[in-house]
Amino acid sequence: MESRVNRTRRGWRVQRFFRFLSAADELAGERPTRPALISTARKAPRGRATRSQERARAMKIVVIGGTGLIGSRLVELLRLTDHEVVPASPTLGVDTVSGSGLADALRDASVVVDVSNSPSEDPETALAFFEASGRHLLAAESEAGVRHHVALSAVGTDRLPGSGYFRAKMAQERLVRGSQRPYTILRSAPFFEFIGAIVEADPEGSALHVTPAYVQPIAAGDVAVALRDIALGRPQNQELEVVGPDSFRLDELAVQILTANEDPRPVIPDRQAPYFGAILDDDSLMPGDHPRFAMTRFEDWLRLSIAQKLTPAF
Numbered sequence: 001m002e003s004r005v006n007r008t009r010r011g012w013r014v015q016r017f018f019r020f021l022s023a024a025d026e027l028a029g030e031r032p033t034r035p036a037l038i039s040t041a042r043k044a045p046r047g048r049a050t051r052s053q054e055r056a057r058a059m060k061i062v063v064i065g066g067t068g069l070i071g072s073r074l075v076e077l078l079r080l081t082d083h084e085v086v087p088a089s090p091t092l093g094v095d096t097v098s099g100s101g102l103a104d105a106l107r108d109a110s111v112v113v114d115v116s117n118s119p120s121e122d123p124e125t126a127l128a129f130f131e132a133s134g135r136h137l138l139a140a141e142s143e144a145g146v147r148h149h150v151a152l153s154a155v156g157t158d159r160l161p162g163s164g165y166f167r168a169k170m171a172q173e174r175l176v177r178g179s180q181r182p183y184t185i186l187r188s189a190p191f192f193e194f195i196g197a198i199v200e201a202d203p204e205g206s207a208l209h210v211t212p213a214y215v216q217p218i219a220a221g222d223v224a225v226a227l228r229d230i231a232l233g234r235p236q237n238q239e240l241e242v243v244g245p246d247s248f249r250l251d252e253l254a255v256q257i258l259t260a261n262e263d264p265r266p267v268i269p270d271r272q273a274p275y276f277g278a279i280l281d282d283d284s285l286m287p288g289d290h291p292r293f294a295m296t297r298f299e300d301w302l303r304l305s306i307a308q309k310l311t312p313a314f
Contacts, residue, residue: 061112063088064096064114065115065116068089068117070191070220071113071116111147112148113231115152118165123164134175138175141181149182151176154169154189156187156284165277184230184238186241187240188218189216192244192301199254199258208267209268210267211270211279213282214283215250216287243293
């Protein structure tokens, strides 16, 4: 049976092949025919819409967790459209765990995108967060008549019952599916930024034990782009996946990050090294057959990340 790693590599090679053909057509002066990436974005109508039509189609979109890593990027992208965008977070007076501020934030909203996360990876804390937050949010959406609930989850959520955090994410997904609200769940591969933070958080001077399991990581900005497309499209009432263009072993990524940061700590591949409390195999964090592929490559992100660290602040 073909592994998830090989299926994903094969899918990405097909997209590379079509981009090669498109480039050849352009050099020959022909208009290329590009294959469409998986997207749920609404197709643009023929002809130019009038201002009144644009106003009639405008939606209010609320981003729960709108000040975080993904949420802030998503808010910025959505504000480039004609829609009203409302970021919501505890710092802005909206607390999904207690329900405080939700009714006002969701009034007249058409779409809610939930990218909030537990303040802790502790299993009990994470489960309490996702259950309380999910129940309050979905109840408020029902009262407000929200037409599309979008939730950010993680690739592998349904395959890691050994992780208390992933069990909590699965509980969140079950709440969404059982709510009778139109929904789309986007399962994302681990973010480049998240992997870098894990490596940098370990004590200096100690060897890093990292699982050699495969992963297909993605830039946070590319996750925000996928969420924007979903938010502007129709509810899919299913789970979708988004991943980066290339697969790596997690220990290899750790070595690249440490090397780029001139960090001499050794990385020890360790099959028993836990990931959110779970022991991984090579398929645990890899996508299924039809993920959406993002474009940002890890080496390009790492180069830019290092350059930004070296840029002096004025």
